[in-house]
Amino acid sequence: MILIVAEHAHGAARKSAFELVAAGRALATASGSPLAALVIGADPSSVATELAGFVPDVHVVTDPGLEPMRSEMATRAVVHAAETLGARVVLVPGSRSGQSYGPRVAMRLGGAYLEDVTDVSYEGSDVVAQRPTYLARISATVRSQAQRVVVSVKLGALAVAPLADATGRVHQLDVPFADEDRRLEPGPREAAAKGRVALEEADVVVCGGRGFGSSEAFERHVVGLADRLGAGVGATRAVVDAGWRPYGEQIGQTGKAVAPSLYLALAVSGAVQHLSGMNRSRVIVAVNKDADAPIFKVADYGIVGDVLEVVPALEEALAGRD
Ligand SMILES: Cc1cc2nc3c(=O)[nH]c(=O)nc-3n(C[C@H](O)[C@H](O)[C@H](O)COP(=O)(O)OP(=O)(O)OC[C@H]3O[C@@H](n4cnc5c(N)ncnc54)[C@H](O)[C@@H]3O)c2cc1C
Numbered sequence: 001m002i003l004i005v006a007e008h009a010h011g012a013a014r015k016s017a018f019e020l021v022a023a024g025r026a027l028a029t030a031s032g033s034p035l036a037a038l039v040i041g042a043d044p045s046s047v048a049t050e051l052a053g054f055v056p057d058v059h060v061v062t063d064p065g066l067e068p069m070r071s072e073m074a075t076r077a078v079v080h081a082a083e084t085l086g087a088r089v090v091l092v093p094g095s096r097s098g099q100s101y102g103p104r105v106a107m108r109l110g111g112a113y114l115e116d117v118t119d120v121s122y123e124g125s126d127v128v129a130q131r132p133t134y135l136a137r138i139s140a141t142v143r144s145q146a147q148r149v150v151v152s153v154k155l156g157a158l159a160v161a162p163l164a165d166a167t168g169r170v171h172q173l174d175v176p177f178a179d180e181d182r183r184l185e186p187g188p189r190e191a192a193a194k195g196r197v198a199l200e201e202a203d204v205v206v207c208g209g210r211g212f213g214s215s216e217a218f219e220r221h222v223v224g225l226a227d228r229l230g231a232g233v234g235a236t237r238a239v240v241d242a243g244w245r246p247y248g249e250q251i252g253q254t255g256k257a258v259a260p261s262l263y264l265a266l267a268v269s270g271a272v273q274h275l276s277g278m279n280r281s282r283v284i285v286a287v288n289k290d291a292d293a294p295i296f297k298v299a300d301y302g303i304v305g306d307v308l309e310v311v312p313a314l315e316e317a318l319a320g321r322d
Pocket of ligand 1: 255268
């Protein structure tokens with residue numbers, strides 16, 4: 001059995017769920033194993049119905065304590081599902097929550113944990129995965145022969161699965177939660193601004209760097225452009241350290257990894273720690289006043305100029321198309 005953990009928000013499956021479906025289908029076909037999805041939450045019924053169009057069996061764990069997610073409860077639910085269903089491979093998203101419960105699940109199952117992989121397959125009975133390392137400059141091949149393998153899949157690394165022409169079954173799963181699973185209260189979350197697409201899900205990301213000079217200029221130009229394009233807002237660590245933007249928007253080695261179709265890097269120098277979080281973007285456009293800025297080495301299109309002139313000109317051009 002291949003089990004995927006499908007995360008969701010606002011009553012709909014996250015993009016990562018469909019990336020895991022694609023990986024799960026390939027593993028299931030290669031091993032001749034069944035594929036199932038696990039959905040956990042306070043009221044995940046609409047998500048389960050949505051996923052039933054993609055996988056033959058969807059298992060649902062419902063508990064009000066699962067939203068916002070408590071890592072201990074998620075761990076208990078995933079371990080219980082993996083044991084009850086006899087899963088050999090458990091695919092979890094490389095989201096912040098997945099990174100929190102994934103290793104715990106692997107440990108409790110007495111299995112292996114393959115972390116942050118960009119591809120996963122079977123070679124014989126080995127589970128084999130590709131894992132970017134050295135700031136995503138090279139890819140390491142990791143493999144496991146363990147009886148149980150938990151694989152965390154990097155967000156945006158895989159294409160999303162096409163809808164299967166099937167009506168899957170939805171099953172309720174009772175999990176024996178313990179009091180200790182509920183002891184930690186989740187802290188407040190940095191919610192994406194109302195109506196703005198979450199960074200990890202965004203097809204277009206507008207990222208601003210220290211070159212904007214102030215949080216006001218960042219807000220006006222980076223956030224303004226992102227909202228006009230319906231894009232996610234990203235920031236460099238220099239911007240986050242300056243207190244202009246929340247940590248949840250940081251992209252890079254110690255922030256989030258994104259792989260949108262279009263990445264606009266505005267006044268971003270292109271330090272290696274930043275590149276490792278965005279260099280899988282399909283098209284990269286950079287604006288920087290320094291023609292030698294390292295960001296131009298990875299950019300598909302570059303404009304050498306002042307962002308305080310280029311971005312307003314871009315906005316004006318876009319306004320003309322409204
Ligand atoms: C362990 C470690 C982890 C790190 N993790 C991360 C991480 O996750 N994410 C991250 O981003 N960084 C990370 N960093 C920091 C990283 O090394 C850089 O310091 C940081 O990315 C620089 O941010 P920046 O490009 O905004 O600023 P700067 O390096 O100061 O670059 C600003 C750029 O803006 C340009 N510029 C200035 N004014 C203008 C203008 N008016 N118009 C156009 N261009 C202009 C400049 O030419 C320059 O290229 C990490 C560092 C370490 C050591």
